[in-house]
Amino acid sequence: MGKFSHIRAFLGVVEHGSFAEAARQAGLSRSQVNKAVIALEEELGVQLLVRTTRKVSPTSSGEAFYTHAARILADLEVAERAVREDTEEPRGTLRLNAPMSFGALHLGPALADFMKAYPDLKVELSLNDRFVDVVEEGYDATLRIAELREDSALIEHPITLVRRYLVASPGFIKSHGPIERAEQLKSLPCLHYGALGRGHVWRLLDDGKAITVDVNGVMSANNGEVLTEAAKAGLGIAMLPTFIVGPAMQSGALVRVLPNLVPPDIHLTILYPPNRHLTPKIKYLIEFLYKRFGERPYWDLIE
């Protein structure tokens, strides 16, 4: 039956001063309550209750134990209630991980609204672009922007398509003449997203045909906004997602080049561990993110 049930039964008997009444209140049989108390006494090696056929009262040991045990069971209930998800509302703490740029530009404001909608929810957001082990570092979920993979042990839920364009500043185009062929990327200065030593290779679809171009990378950074500023300054051609360069394109500070060259589709996805019970907080987060970013994200106004 378990020690906690035994203790609970014991508390009931003390409070009602009767085995039978305690059993009735708890919805148990008299046998059960009786056995529970006996088991508890056996385990402690102490008589907790003195019973004659008609009266039950705790021994001094019983009283001492009652005081402690009552508080402990109350604490246990508090602990359970704090954790239990009997409501469908998201609650507790949501620990989230996301890439730098997207997190700073879009996810931050979005989460502010999400939290407003669910006041019982706390959010711990940590932004970084390195690989994150969702399991080991104890995140509830991670947002990543990458091509879809299937190898992961995690569940992968796509939120939206992330469009990427080749862009440059009007001034850059003016000074370098018309850009029409993919081979020009090998000579024209390019602004490359990525780590340092990895080589500057762009994978593109030339009218649907996959090609790789070893571009003339004059600058690289692992931060899209830095590259955007560099492109705006006319330093070269950059391949950047619309959620970063969207505003610059709308204002005309950057324009598309080589529109027939399209980077492969990548997706904003949310990764979370396969759970027996999908927590409401993740369920609601996915729903929320989809509503905000899905289908036609607000930063994708041009086409």
Add this chain to the structure above:
Amino acid sequence: MGKFSHIRAFLGVVEHGSFAEAARQAGLSRSQVNKAVIALEEELGVQLLVRTTRKVSPTSSGEAFYTHAARILADLEVAERAVREDTEEPRGTLRLNAPMSFGALHLGPALADFMKAYPDLKVELSLNDRFVDVVEEGYDATLRIAELREDSALIEHPITLVRRYLVASPGFIKSHGPIERAEQLKSLPCLHYGALGRGHVWRLLDDGKAITVDVNGVMSANNGEVLTEAAKAGLGIAMLPTFIVGPAMQSGALVRVLPNLVPPDIHLTILYPPNRHLTPKIKYLIEFLYKRFGERPYWDLIE
């Protein structure tokens, strides 16, 4: 298995970061630990641990629950240790009830020594002469002075024989002449122990033959010391136990009268509820009382 074991298993897994290691430490099988955690999660309706085949780490809910649960289990152990009688030494609180006179004259000093011998023991002594329900009022034991009865649901353990004598002051005897026959009790002033309206009847053994004498009760009290003082003052004949009148008889302030009339034997007995486990504190108390008062109590120096 019970919720308690489930929680313990869960704590083990969190602490060791592994189901298998937790199982080894706790001396359980992997199945068992696994089932325990699953059951706990099921009951709470929350995923507590995220596991891939090689890594285990708590979810945010799991961490929250861990914190609470660890403290709760620790508290429970404290509570158990406080109550458990794993030592044979008496400990805890001994709640004792005893008659007024005996308690004040002899039991008090005795208990002082008893407590000195067992420093872990607290004593709550309450003295009164009314009937006490050991069970209902929560006493661990009661001392009574009475004829042995068998009707009680309590265990009755005799400590020692309580001798009672008919006594009077030398002055009283001198002024009333020799006292030799039981019938004289009907005319001579007698000091009666007992409640008010009960009538003044003494039950005596006249050379082994039971007789009852309706004595000439000029004074009654429900307190032996008061009667002793009255007898010393020469107010009459009293039937009193030696543990009260012993000193007065030794000093000669009181002397026996009618030595062939003997009150029926009464006993100092200790009563306690029938317990599955006889607590050491009661066991030791009985032993102690017997050593101090048994066989030949120190107040019985005369014969």
Add this chain to the structure above:
DNA sequence: ACATACTGTCGCCAAAATGGATACAATAAA
């Protein structure tokens, strides 16, 4: 005084839960 209802406890037995072994896919280490 008597009957009645209710108490705590015990024994019994069908039903349910448990725990161990085994198997298996996934993963880390060698």
Add this chain to the structure above:
DNA sequence: TTTATTGTATCCATTTTGGCGACAGTATGT
């Protein structure tokens, strides 16, 4: 690669459980 170890799932014999009925003792009501 191979090997060892992890978490989990499935069986199944064994144990445990919980409810029923009975019992002696005791309040309560008449």
